[in-house]
Amino acid sequence: MRSKPIIALILFALAGIVVYFIAPPGRGDLDLDWMVDVALIIFVVAMLIWFSILLTVNRRNRLKPVPRIQDDNSAEALDFQTLSMRYPVSIFEERRIPIEALEQIDLPVDEAVYLAIGGGLGSFAWVDYLRICGATTDQIVVIGPQSTPYENYRWLCRNSQLFDEDRLRSDSGSTPDNIWGWPGYAVREAWQYLIQGQLGRAAAIAWQVFAEPTLAETYTPRSGDVFKSIDLEAARIGWETMLRPGFAYRVRKTDDDRYAVLYAHPGQRPRVMLARYVHIATGYSGMHILPDLRQYRERTGDTYRVVQAYEEHNHIYQQLVDGGGTVLIRGRGIVASQIIQRLYEARDENPDIKILHLMREPQVDKRRMGRAQRLIESHWQLQPFNWPKSAFGGQWQARLAQVEDSERAHFFDMLGGVTTANRRAWRATTNTGLREGWYQMFFGSVMRIEQENERVIVTVGDKTGRECAMFAINYIIDATGLESKLDDDVLLGDLHDQYALDLNRQQRLSVNDAFEIQRMRNGAGRIFAAGIITAGGTYGPVDSFSGLLYAAQRSVDSLTEQGATDLHNLDILHSVIQWVRWCLGVQP
Amino acid sequence: MTPTLAGRWQTRLLLLGTAGVVITLLFGWIFSDFRTPLALLFYALVLGFGWDALYHLLQGFRWDGDWPPLFQLIGCLVEGVFLWILATGGFLRDGLPGISPYVSAARFAVHYAVVWTVTFALLQGPLKVIFPRWRFRGGQWI
Numbered sequence: 001m002r003s004k005p006i007i008a009l010i011l012f013a014l015a016g017i018v019v020y021f022i023a024p025p026g027r028g029d030l031d032l033d034w035m036v037d038v039a040l041i042i043f044v045v046a047m048l049i050w051f052s053i054l055l056t057v058n059r060r061n062r063l064k065p066v067p068r069i070q071d072d073n074s075a076e077a078l079d080f081q082t083l084s085m086r087y088p089v090s091i092f093e094e095r096r097i098p099i100e101a102l103e104q105i106d107l108p109v110d111e112a113v114y115l116a117i118g119g120g121l122g123s124f125a126w127v128d129y130l131r132i133c134g135a136t137t138d139q140i141v142v143i144g145p146q147s148t149p150y151e152n153y154r155w156l157c158r159n160s161q162l163f164d165e166d167r168l169r170s171d172s173g174s175t176p177d178n179i180w181g182w183p184g185y186a187v188r189e190a191w192q193y194l195i196q197g198q199l200g201r202a203a204a205i206a207w208q209v210f211a212e213p214t215l216a217e218t219y220t221p222r223s224g225d226v227f228k229s230i231d232l233e234a235a236r237i238g239w240e241t242m243l244r245p246g247f248a249y250r251v252r253k254t255d256d257d258r259y260a261v262l263y264a265h266p267g268q269r270p271r272v273m274l275a276r277y278v279h280i281a282t283g284y285s286g287m288h289i290l291p292d293l294r295q296y297r298e299r300t301g302d303t304y305r306v307v308q309a310y311e312e313h314n315h316i317y318q319q320l321v322d323g324g325g326t327v328l329i330r331g332r333g334i335v336a337s338q339i340i341q342r343l344y345e346a347r348d349e350n351p352d353i354k355i356l357h358l359m360r361e362p363q364v365d366k367r368r369m370g371r372a373q374r375l376i377e378s379h380w381q382l383q384p385f386n387w388p389k390s391a392f393g394g395q396w397q398a399r400l401a402q403v404e405d406s407e408r409a410h411f412f413d414m415l416g417g418v419t420t421a422n423r424r425a426w427r428a429t430t431n432t433g434l435r436e437g438w439y440q441m442f443f444g445s446v447m448r449i450e451q452e453n454e455r456v457i458v459t460v461g462d463k464t465g466r467e468c469a470m471f472a473i474n475y476i477i478d479a480t481g482l483e484s485k486l487d488d489d490v491l492l493g494d495l496h497d498q499y500a501l502d503l504n505r506q507q508r509l510s511v512n513d514a515f516e517i518q519r520m521r522n523g524a525g526r527i528f529a530a531g532i533i534t535a536g537g538t539y540g541p542v543d544s545f546s547g548l549l550y551a552a553q554r555s556v557d558s559l560t561e562q563g564a565t566d567l568h569n570l571d572i573l574h575s576v577i578q579w580v581r582w583c584l585g586v587q588p
Numbered sequence: 589m590t591p592t593l594a595g596r597w598q599t600r601l602l603l604l605g606t607a608g609v610v611i612t613l614l615f616g617w618i619f620s621d622f623r624t625p626l627a628l629l630f631y632a633l634v635l636g637f638g639w640d641a642l643y644h645l646l647q648g649f650r651w652d653g654d655w656p657p658l659f660q661l662i663g664c665l666v667e668g669v670f671l672w673i674l675a676t677g678g679f680l681r682d683g684l685p686g687i688s689p690y691v692s693a694a695r696f697a698v699h700y701a702v703v704w705t706v707t708f709a710l711l712q713g714p715l716k717v718i719f720p721r722w723r724f725r726g727g728q729w730i
Binding site: 036038039042043046053173179180181182183187209210211212213214215369370371372373374375383384388389390391392393394395396397398550553557570572575576579 | 723
């Protein structure tokens with residue numbers, strides 16, 4: 001199978017040579033044939049370059065991912081209070097730790113130059129960039145609870161009914177495994193189809209990226225492909241050798257321009273890691289559950305019928321297929337769309353499934369920014385990605401970086417906010433459901449939720465607070481997303497208290513343009529942050545693959561400027577060399 | 589990547605100033621006339637700065653603030669036709685200075701198409717590798 005493209009290439013090149021010799025170009029001969037030949041030759045050369053690049057990228061796919069660290073430890077992570085009762089960690093109550101004092105406590109102390117806390121995709125992007133800029137595996141340590149950078153992400157995806165063959169809401173060029181964004185997932189997928197001889201599917205993807213989003217639906221990669229690509233890059237940069245499984249509890253400045261991080265693997269003795277440059281990307285602190293649903297669950301203990309979309313809740317689909325029923329959905333984002341799609345599929349097996357979508361108010365007014373406006377259909381706000389494309393890099397990104405703080409809130413409200421992907425299949429499902437009546441929308445706010453036998457009774461009020469409807473349903477799925485309050489996070493809550501960190505308008509970490517937490521500067525020591533914990537600043541889509549890559553680039557570039565250990569600037573030459581190494585699948 | 593106006597200008601300058609010049613010199617050698625192809629490239633660049641401003645304006649009507657490859661292709665065709673008419677005297681009586689009166693539409697079309705195809709191909713990928721910060725800066729590389 002693999003020899004096919006090579007044969008095709010050789011034939012292609014031979015055809016070019018034959019054309020060249022059949023119609024030999026003579027100097028001064030200015031007829032059109034001659035020019036077409038030259039154009040053809042240039043075209044053939046350009047195509048050869050493109051194809052050989054793709055062939056080398058293909059070689060990369062033969063890399064074997066390193067087997068994962070088997071973590072058999074089922075112990076729960078301790079909270080800090082319990083930890084401090086069992087182990088001598090009182091020194092971490094201080095804001096500045098003398099380095100000698102650390103030697104006297106009875107805890108193992110290790111050292112690194114670069115330390116990433118979180119171990120997810122944010123850490124991965126930063127470490128990948130560091131490795132590509134020259135840092136070695138023995139200089140970098142990653143502390144996090146996940147065995148792969150995407151473990152938590154994939155778990156959330158699967159619970160919210162997005163499986164490996166389903167497509168994420170992410171751009172082709174947002175490649176967590178490749179800091180350059182090229183070749184993107186579209187090119188790689190098309191190439192895979194091409195070598196399998198599926199020309200039609202390859203051409204369809206090519207057309208998609210060419211004409212999206214105007215004449216074709218925006219291309220988005222399959223989540224399984226993204227995870228596989230991350231596995232390969234993790235193997236290439238030696239992720240496993242840098243990973244120390246565990247939770248970070250405390251970050252403290254030391255008196256030698258470094259930071260001491262207290263961390264522990266569940267069930268084991270805590271350890272201390274010293275580093276000069278620290279990166280924090282701990283992500284969301286938990287799931288967001290609407291207050292009325294939270295109260296209901298606390299009151300009744302019913303987490304079977306009332307679930308959060310990111311919780312494991314496959315039993316609902318199983319029960320619905322077996323016996324039918326009505327599901328109430330809250331939230332109007334991408335997760336709600338995904339859940340509706342799943343329920344739509346379940347209806348194939350049992351048409352007696354109904355969906356009731358409860359929203360606080362109708363969505364009819366289009367959001368406007370300047371001369372542009374956002375698409376709305378059936379009360380869904382539609383947009384290819386979670387931010388307009390140019391907020392990732394382009395017009396909106398530039399504007400957002402320039403506006404005053406007071407104006408930024410308006411930008412976030414208008415450009416960010418809750419939207420779902422503009423997919424033909426989803427829009428068709430919504431419209432069919434509305435027409436056939438198995439999908440209904442209702443506007444109002446929840447006044448009461450009560451448990452009654454096998455059902456949940458929801459009483460809804462109108463704008464004036466008067467009861468206006470009552471529904472007896474089987475299940476409630478809360479698709480309002482994840483929680484990212486700073487104070488709920490063990491590490492960040494403490495950091496905020498101890499060092500009086502500045503927060504932005506959204507009450508998240510305030511970072512400068514290099515994604516550095518400036519208050520945490522310690523001589524030459526620096527702490528950076530990335531991801532949702534920095535949302536609300538000068539860059540909008542921080543909580544996206546692209547945003548994590550951007551944050552990594554900005555922070556590592558600032559480290560390079562500062563002359564951090566063994567880093568070199570990613571100039572044209574280094575960039576090209578490193579990219580070729582990426583293609584070949586050899587370590588940076 | 590979606591461009592800002594400064595990004596459009598810088599990227600156009602970069603692509604036409606490098607790949608554009610190399611390809612044009614090649615065609616100059618084939619045509620035994622360097623002056624006309626180079627002049628055409630120069631006009632494509634200068635007029636392009638104006639076209640970019642127009643595209644930028646139109647882009648403002650798009651919620652995503654993007655400029656899909658399809659639009660680039662349409663832009664290429666419009667720009668090409670306009671340049672040809674202007675250069676050969678469709679608008680002015682004598683055409684633009686530096687353009688040989690014997691230049692043929694076929695030659696122009698092949699030259700223009702090759703320059704566009706190669707720069708388009710560079711734009712879709714290789715440029716991101718050469719300038720890793722380019723895509724996050726709205727197309728600015730300076």
